[in-house]
Amino acid sequence: xxxxxxxYMPIFVLPTFCAFILGFIVPFIMGIxxxxxxxxxxxxAKFVGISNYVEAFKDTIFRHSFWYTALFAVVSLVVINVxxxxxxxxxxxxxxGTNIFRTIFFMPNLIGGIVLGYIWQLIFxxxxxxxxxxxxxxxWYGFWxxxxxxxxxxxxxxxxxxxxxxxxxxxxxxxxxxxxxxxGIQRLFRVTIPMMMPSITICMFLSxxxxxxxFDQNLSLxxxxxxxxxEMMALNIFNTFYGRTGWEGVGQAKAVIFFVIVVAxxxxxxxxxxxxxxxx
Amino acid sequence: MKKKKVLSVLLxxxxxxxxxxxxxxxxxxxxxxxxxxxxxxxxxxxxxxADEYWKELAETxxxxxxxxxxxxxxxxxEYEKTLKSEMAKTDAPTLFQVNGPVGLASWKDYCYDxxxxxxxxxxxxxxxxxxxxDKMAGIAYVIENYGIIYNKALLExxxxxxxxxxxxxxxxxxxxxxxxxxxxxxxxxxxSAGMDGSSDWRFKTHxxxxxxxxxxKDEGINNTDAIKGTYLDNYRQIWDLYINNATCEPxxxxxxxxxxxTAEFVTEEAVFYQNGTWEYNNIADLGDENLGILxxxxxxxxxxxxxxxxxxENYWCVNAKASEDxxxxxxxxxxWCVTSDEGVEAMCKDMGFxxxxxxxxxxxxxxxxxxxKYLEEGKTPVTWVFSTMPSEEWKNGxxxxxxxxxxxxxxxxxxxxxxxxxxxxxxxxxxxx
Numbered sequence: 001x002x003x004x005x006x007x008y009m010p011i012f013v014l015p016t017f018c019a020f021i022l023g024f025i026v027p028f029i030m031g032i033x034x035x036x037x038x039x040x041x042x043x044x045a046k047f048v049g050i051s052n053y054v055e056a057f058k059d060t061i062f063r064h065s066f067w068y069t070a071l072f073a074v075v076s077l078v079v080i081n082v083x084x085x086x087x088x089x090x091x092x093x094x095x096x097g098t099n100i101f102r103t104i105f106f107m108p109n110l111i112g113g114i115v116l117g118y119i120w121q122l123i124f125x126x127x128x129x130x131x132x133x134x135x136x137x138x139x140w141y142g143f144w145x146x147x148x149x150x151x152x153x154x155x156x157x158x159x160x161x162x163x164x165x166x167x168x169x170x171x172x173x174x175x176x177x178x179x180x181x182x183x184g185i186q187r188l189f190r191v192t193i194p195m196m197m198p199s200i201t202i203c204m205f206l207s208x209x210x211x212x213x214x215f216d217q218n219l220s221l222x223x224x225x226x227x228x229x230x231e232m233m234a235l236n237i238f239n240t241f242y243g244r245t246g247w248e249g250v251g252q253a254k255a256v257i258f259f260v261i262v263v264a265x266x267x268x269x270x271x272x273x274x275x276x277x278x279x280x
Numbered sequence: 281m282k283k284k285k286v287l288s289v290l291l292x293x294x295x296x297x298x299x300x301x302x303x304x305x306x307x308x309x310x311x312x313x314x315x316x317x318x319x320x321x322x323x324x325x326x327x328x329x330a331d332e333y334w335k336e337l338a339e340t341x342x343x344x345x346x347x348x349x350x351x352x353x354x355x356x357x358e359y360e361k362t363l364k365s366e367m368a369k370t371d372a373p374t375l376f377q378v379n380g381p382v383g384l385a386s387w388k389d390y391c392y393d394x395x396x397x398x399x400x401x402x403x404x405x406x407x408x409x410x411x412x413x414d415k416m417a418g419i420a421y422v423i424e425n426y427g428i429i430y431n432k433a434l435l436e437x438x439x440x441x442x443x444x445x446x447x448x449x450x451x452x453x454x455x456x457x458x459x460x461x462x463x464x465x466x467x468x469x470x471x472s473a474g475m476d477g478s479s480d481w482r483f484k485t486h487x488x489x490x491x492x493x494x495x496x497k498d499e500g501i502n503n504t505d506a507i508k509g510t511y512l513d514n515y516r517q518i519w520d521l522y523i524n525n526a527t528c529e530p531x532x533x534x535x536x537x538x539x540x541x542t543a544e545f546v547t548e549e550a551v552f553y554q555n556g557t558w559e560y561n562n563i564a565d566l567g568d569e570n571l572g573i574l575x576x577x578x579x580x581x582x583x584x585x586x587x588x589x590x591x592x593e594n595y596w597c598v599n600a601k602a603s604e605d606x607x608x609x610x611x612x613x614x615x616w617c618v619t620s621d622e623g624v625e626a627m628c629k630d631m632g633f634x635x636x637x638x639x640x641x642x643x644x645x646x647x648x649x650x651x652x653k654y655l656e657e658g659k660t661p662v663t664w665v666f667s668t669m670p671s672e673e674w675k676n677g678x679x680x681x682x683x684x685x686x687x688x689x690x691x692x693x694x695x696x697x698x699x700x701x702x703x704x705x706x707x708x709x710x711x712x713x
Contacts, residue, residue, distance in 0.1 A: 041368040136534035227680035
């Protein structure tokens with residue numbers, strides 16, 4: 001049977017492979033090519049060399065958006081993972097109603113980012129109006145607003161991954177630790193967390209890349225107000241592409257830079273947490 | 281066993297074939313049946329408020345001639361984005377719009393030369409054509425007005441009529457008096473000056489048009505790479521008046537939308553509402569007898585003779601890169617729209633447009649007729665110069681600065697508006713490639 005599968009592998013892989021080429025490889029290569037071009041529509045481009053990259057690096061707003069995004073990614077990474085882990089611990093205890101709570105915490109993840117952004121905008125502005133100010137008037141209101149929004153949206157998802165990880169820890173290991181006299185805290189840090197490293201790797205990878213790539217929520221919650229100070233990288237690229245005549249190529253160059261940054265950070269993070277993973 | 285294998289290979293092959301066919305050709309939708317109709321029309325419409333009428337009109341045209349007309353409308357503020365992605369497709373729009381010289385700069389390679397076409401001959405005045413050198417790149421299809429729309433009944437209730445308002449000072453008096461008696465009257469002077477992305481064009485684009493217009497007039501120019509900002513103090517005056525006499529606190533305007541402002545006007549919470557003739561269908565519920573439009577006075581000398589802002593940012597362009605059949609079909613469709621009874625009726629009556637073509641009908645749009653009164657009185661309309669604003673980035677910069685200033689109306693915050701306006705103009709003009 002296995003032999004048969006191997007023999008027909010190319011045929012079975014072909015549909016997905018086609019889709020992958022059309023949906024990923026081709027746009028990706030086109031994107032890199034376009035970052036060296038001047039164009040109005042993507043099918044009609046003129047090669048101009050690296051001038052787009054020069055413009056992109058000269059852009060102070062782009063640099064600001066990088067630091068703003070990096071800070072956001074780190075803060076949201078910590079908040080999401082600490083709370084998600086705590087919830088996962090709580091909801092794997094033996095008590096009634098854990099399934100209901102798991103469902104409830106997971107639900108925000110099913111709502112789209114744009115919708116969430118507008119809903120939270122109403123909530124935040126409703127509260128801030130009492131102090132006669134608004135979300136669009138201070139970049140840090142927007143920052144913390146985004147942190148709250150994204151945490152609310154993603155904690156449930158990460159929690160599910162952590163719960164799966166917790167449930168796969170063999171009971172005998174925990175029991176042995178208990179018999180050896182390890183306290184609750186010791187068991188958490190010396191047994192549970194090391195055994196959970198694969199889940200932690202995944203969750204951290206997801207939340208840091210999500211933090212960098214954040215777009216919908218940023219667009220609908222603050223749209224970069226005030227004066228682009230709360231504009232994150234993805235939104236900055238989008239606005240560069242559409243904001244000025246003749247700047248499409250610069251937007252594209254920024255997108256390539258952005259891709260390199262996200263891949264580099266994702267790789268470093270993967271390597272750092274992978275090295276801490278233990279064999280069960 | 282062997283048979284099974286053959287079957288599975290066949291099945292897999294069929295799946296792949298289906299997939300390949302799926303990605304391969306999607307353009308097999310030629311209008312079969314009607315033998316003579318060769319080309320197709322694909323219109324990317326700019327005006328969401330006219331969307332349904334265009335679709336109806338397209339259907340009528342298809343029924344009459346058998347030519348397929350597709351109408352797609354971009355969401356408010358999303359036209360350039362939609363156009364860019366639609367133009368990259370195989371079935372690109374054959375008929376699209378640019379907003380004036382700045383918009384034309386990015387699309388000029390795509391504009392078919394309309395000079396000598398049937399529709400060009402229908403224009404009442406050649407100034408309604410958008411020229412790119414000798415090439416007629418676009419043709420305006422609607423002339424619009426904007427100003428301060430007001431509710432006549434409420435203004436009377438407050439003890440005034442439009443005749444009391446002849447310049448900025450008299451306008452200010454009326455507005456501030458209404459604000460002072462706001463609780464007693466039960467309504468405010470202005471609707472909320474929403475600076476949310478759906479509505480900020482009313483101020484960062486349309487209101488900003490007026491100081492630019494006066495500066496151009498002083499300098500005797502119609503475009504520039506470096507604005508001086510001579511009338512920015514006047515811009516501040518009128519902006520102050522808008523935000524401090526509105527239905528909401530100035531700090532809240534960043535959260536208010538265009539719909540909020542329209543709703544406030546229709547539910548009689550405010551007397552004044554800056555917008556244009558295109559809003560007629562949305563506010564017609566107030567009754568024609570209650571609607572009027574005022575020029576936007578900003579305190580410039582001699583402004584008693586100023587009319588409302590009249591112009592267009594809607595130029596039809598035909599995609600030069602479309603096939604010849606499609607171009608011909610598009611030209612025929614455009615011409616039909618502005619000459620046939622159905623077309624003219626739909627544009628003038630349903631959409632409420634004033635069209636710069638010979639067949640124009642008298643408007644049923646009260647706001648248009650109110651605006652035309654100023655012309656009859658011999659007042660000078662303010663031309664639309666905002667199509668010379670250097671980029672979207674510039675508008676957004678001014679908009680953000682206006683919002684920040686509204687929240688804290690200190691001089692140093694106004695300086696930031698000035699800087700976004702003047703320095704921003706220079707840097708954006710330099711950045712435009």
